[in-house]
Amino acid sequence: MAHDLDQAYEILEKKEKDYTAYRFKTKETMAIFAFFDLAQEFATITNLYRTAVAVIKFFFGYESCIHTIRPEDEALMLQCCTTEGLLDSPIQARADVVIHHSPYRVGSSFIFPIIGKKVLADKVPLFLDDQILGMLEIYPVKRMSNHESLFFQKYANRVGYNMHNKLVVEQNIEHIQFINQLVSDIEHNVITPNLYYKAFLINMKRYLKEHLAGLESLSSLISHTEIGNHSSEKNITQVVDKLNGIHEDMGKKMEDFEIHFKHLSLFIETLFRGEHFKTGSYVLKRRSYNLLQDIFLPELEHYRKRLTDRNIDIVEPSDVPSDSDLTIFVDLGLTAQVFANLFSNALKYCQPVFDENGNPRKYISYRIDMVGMESDDTQKALGVDLFTSGVPISPKEALLIFEDGYKIAGDNTEGGSGHGLHFVNNIVHLHGGHAGCKPKENGNIFYIVLPKGSRPNKTKRRDRS
Structure with a gap:
């Protein structure tokens, strides 16, 4: 056997033992296969919710609900159920349906945690510390054996893995869409307006050349100035006035330049915040x-x-x-x-x-x-x-x-x-x-x-x- 496949073979051997120990019935195995097949066919997470509850109803006759965790406040929200289908707007779960890391019973309902992939925990941080994405509710059930409980927890895990995959895909799409939007925003709000200041800098360069020429003429004028000469005093007055004018004009140009720099810096720093790229939207x-x-x-x-x-x-x-x-x-x-x-x-x-x-x-x-x-x-x-x-x-x-x-x-x-x-x-x-x-x-x-x-x-x- 190839050395780089040894780890894969070890995992497969463990899986073979696990599947043998599970002793899933034909209908249970068919349900798992059907769910996986349909989960691959449908691209959106909403269709995944529909598929998850429909499989339970079709193969086992139970009603079921998918509850997901709302990221901003970790509230449990009802997304989809066999009695009503996919809800247009998720509603808060009943008070007795809570987030828990292990299965539990409430009345005639058995509720299982929907657990995501640990390896993707940092990709879609929509769940709690133990990777819980939501809860799967199955009802009405008079009695559930340990074997059935094991099957439905494994089924809930498969739902969680697929939810996680689709959430990652949707998040990646949202990130790409946001980046495309951000590029347009940067072009419109920063690059295009900056063309105006490109012309401003060109004009500023021209003003500097004119002022330098003016300073050279002033230097020549000063060099011919004689102390005590009335016309020379008049020349000095002209020199002072021109120097004051140059100083005032350069001060105004530098003020305009500083205002533009602060303005442009604010826009760039705002558009390039790291949080925007992490979340895929403006923060x-x-x-x-x-x-x-x-x-x-x-x-x-x-x-x-x-x-x-x-x-x-x-x-x-x-x-x-x-x-x-x-x-x-x-x-x-x-x-x-x-x-x-x-x-x-x-x-x-x-x-x-x-x-x-x-x-x-x-x-x-x-x-x-x-x-x-x-x-x-x-x-x-x-x-x-x-x-x-x-x-x-x-x-x-x-x-x-x-x-x-x-x-x-x-x-x-x-x-x-x-x-x-x-x-x-x-x-x-x-x-x-x-x-x-x-x-x-x-x-x-x-x-x-x-x-x-x-x-x-x-x-x-x-x-x-």
Whole structure:
């Protein structure tokens, strides 16, 4: 025998002895084979739940239920049963059905732990320390022999192994989908905006050359200066003024550069958090912030020059909520990118409309207020409206515009990818809020509603007109 197969042969020999000791009946063996065959045919874990309970009903005539563990609070949830099939939404298990590492009886029900693969314990951490994924309930049973109990525990183990495999596959698919989304987010939120600052650095290099040339001319001027000469004193004054101008301009350029560096660093550090890759989705790091001062206005200032360069006026609100009302518990980096995308969208799509005097004007305006305070059961939230002048979109497009890659028919705007608003919607929903668009007479309102608290409770939808 080949040396590298020795371990495999030892395991097979042990398995042969185990199977002989089990003394499974023909029907029991058929049930195991049928379950394995069907588990291989069906790709999704929901079909696995259906198969697991259907096999028990078909071969043994018992009703059965699959209960799984909810990861966030380890609550036992009813997923599927022979009497109702797969539940649209899992419900909490009965109080007498609990998680336990060994089989037990409750009334006419026998309940067995569904145990996953130990080797995959770090791949899908959805279970307790002893690899329990859930519980298999079989009923009604008047009496169950030791042999039947052994068979159903082995059957529950096979269910657990297959559940674990499918959970790993689903998690891998989710990770791949998230990475694809993350690549799009990085391209849209970091790489594309950074092209603007590539031009900024090119211009900065040109300014430096101009300033160096200016310093050389100043050096020449100083070298011909004579102490006590009136014209020389005038030259010195000019030198000082030019030096002050150069110093002030360079200080402003360095300030702009530092602001961009901090802005870009925040976005990169947020998008590349290790937790995102471990979970296959964005993981929020919530802290308490003033939504206006800490997040919204810094992003507005970041875009102000570009808006001004395109002759887009910024209409400030006449009043805003108090600082205490503006306090919100959010992820700074991701929420900042939400507003960055909204301002980027305004920059690309803002169009002139006629004001009350008949003059064409491009402008944006914003409003922040409290929403969701109609009852004590509704969590308080902050709503932000950003109005962009231009052609109102249709109500249908107002819904579709948040879909990834969607662009309005006939939209040939340079740089528009159809991804920015999808990112906005995704992050706002992750915070427990909602986003939308409301067409108006002379433009469109893009709005978001974010819960003030740390828990992603549902906010009451409000027509933000």
